[in-house]
Structures are given as structure tokens and as C-alpha cells.
Amino acid sequence: MxxxxxxxxxxxxxxxxxxxxxxxxxxxxxxxxxxxxxxxxxxxxxxxxxxxxxxxxxxxxxxxxxxxxxxxxxxxxxxxxxxxxxxxxxxxxxxxNPRIRACAHCGCKIASGGHRERIKNVLLTFCCSRCAASYRKK
Ligand SMILES: [Zn+2]
Structure with a gap:
């Protein structure tokens, strides 16, 4: 084909x-x-x-x-x-919307807000603090 x-x-x-x-x-x-x-x-x-x-x-x-x-x-x-x-x-x-980001843990799209956290010296964006916690445990 x-x-x-x-x-x-x-x-x-x-x-x-x-x-x-x-x-x-x-x-x-x-x-x-x-x-x-x-x-x-x-x-x-x-x-x-x-x-x-x-x-x-x-x-x-x-x-x-x-x-x-x-x-x-x-x-x-x-x-x-x-x-x-x-x-x-x-x-x-x-x-x-160039500001749409993906949650570093679950990949869902974040249009505004979200949760930012520095993990191993990298500032990451998550949809919520629970995703950040799960990411830290990886
Ligand atoms: Zn998430």
C-alpha cells in the first residue's frame, strides 16, 4: 500500500x-x-x-x-x-497554547496552575503534589 x-x-x-x-x-x-x-x-x-x-x-x-x-x-x-x-x-x-505542559509523572496536560517541585536539582511540573510524590519514589 x-x-x-x-x-x-x-x-x-x-x-x-x-x-x-x-x-x-x-x-x-x-x-x-x-x-x-x-x-x-x-x-x-x-x-x-x-x-x-x-x-x-x-x-x-x-x-x-x-x-x-x-x-x-x-x-x-x-x-x-x-x-x-x-x-x-x-x-x-x-x-x-504554548504554555500547556505535561505532568512529568502521569503525562496529563496542564493548562494552568499545577504543582512545581525541584527534584534532583531539576524544576519539574506536575499536575498535583501526589504525582510529584510518586515521581520522587521512582
Ligand atoms: Zn500527574
């Missing part, structure tokens, strides 16, 4: 929208236009859908009386979409 490169927002949104529900090509383009508030050309969407299909990340299913074809994420496609969302969430967190 070749690696799928999600190099632009159209591709990113395509996966996110299909994660929400299966869609016809035309429906997908309309939704993309709504999300991105610009005109989307079919030539930006269909080649990517083809690539996804070739790599078995999406499947076509027929639905309705007129047997219109809907694109649906496969299990692998779901995984890819999930990975992208996580990566994107991290990016957003870093860009909007």
Missing part, C-alpha cells in the same frame, strides 16, 4: 466529512465548499477519492432507489482519519 499523503485541506476535510457519514461525490463537494467557504473543483476531489479507493481506505456502496454511489470509509480509512484528527488536535493545542 502506498502511503497516503494528506497535503492540503481539501484532502483533510474529505476524510473528516466521510468519517461523519457516507456521501455521494456531489454531496461531498458541496459540503467541502461549505466548510472551506470557497469553490471546490471536482478535479481536486475525485483523484484523491480514487487514490483512497485504490488503497482500500474508502469503499463504494450503492444506496437509494436510483442506486447512487456513496463513498464510505473502511476500517483502515477510519484509522487514518482518526490519526489525522489527533495530529491536527496536537497542532492546534501547540499553536493556541
Amino acid at each position: 502506498e502511503e497516503i499523503k494528506v497535503t492540503n485541506l481539501v484532502k483533510f476535510y474529505t476524510l473528516l466529512l466521510l468519517k461523519r457519514r457516507p456521501m455521494h461525490g456531489y454531496e461531498l463537494i458541496k459540503e467541502l465548499e461549505r466548510c472551506m467557504t470557497k469553490n471546490i473543483s471536482a478535479s481536486h476531489v475525485y483523484p484523491f477519492l480514487k487514490t483512497l479507493q485504490k488503497n482500500m481506505l474508502i469503499a463504494l456502496k450503492e444506496s437509494g432507489k436510483r442506486k447512487k454511489k456513496q463513498y464510505k470509509l473502511t476500517k483502515e480509512g477510519e484509522k487514518l482519519a482518526h490519526k489525522l484528527i489527533n495530529r491536527f488536535t496536537e497542532m492546534v493545542e501547540i499553536s493556541i
Whole structure:
């Protein structure tokens, strides 16, 4: 399987929208236009859908009386979409809040406050004093 490169927002949104529900090509383009508030050309969407299909990340299913074809994420496609969302969430967190720290013991995220303590001459940040105590015992 070749690696799928999600190099632009159209591709990113395509996966996110299909994660929400299966869609016809035309429906997908309309939704993309709504999300991105610009005109989307079919030539930006269909080649990517083809690539996804070739790599078995999406499947076509027929639905309705007129047997219109809907694109649906496969299990692998779901995984890819999930990975992208996580990566994107991290990016957003870093860009909007550079002050977010991770607890040195449990790794949970601390947006403000927390507990600071010098252990073996290093000033560390913890979410609470109990985490600091557990860390000291390590
Ligand atoms: Zn902690």
C-alpha cells in the first residue's frame, strides 16, 4: 500500500466529512465548499477519492432507489482519519497554547496552575503534589 499523503485541506476535510457519514461525490463537494467557504473543483476531489479507493481506505456502496454511489470509509480509512484528527488536535493545542505542559509523572496536560517541585536539582511540573510524590519514589 502506498502511503497516503494528506497535503492540503481539501484532502483533510474529505476524510473528516466521510468519517461523519457516507456521501455521494456531489454531496461531498458541496459540503467541502461549505466548510472551506470557497469553490471546490471536482478535479481536486475525485483523484484523491480514487487514490483512497485504490488503497482500500474508502469503499463504494450503492444506496437509494436510483442506486447512487456513496463513498464510505473502511476500517483502515477510519484509522487514518482518526490519526489525522489527533495530529491536527496536537497542532492546534501547540499553536493556541504554548504554555500547556505535561505532568512529568502521569503525562496529563496542564493548562494552568499545577504543582512545581525541584527534584534532583531539576524544576519539574506536575499536575498535583501526589504525582510529584510518586515521581520522587521512582
Ligand atoms: Zn500527574
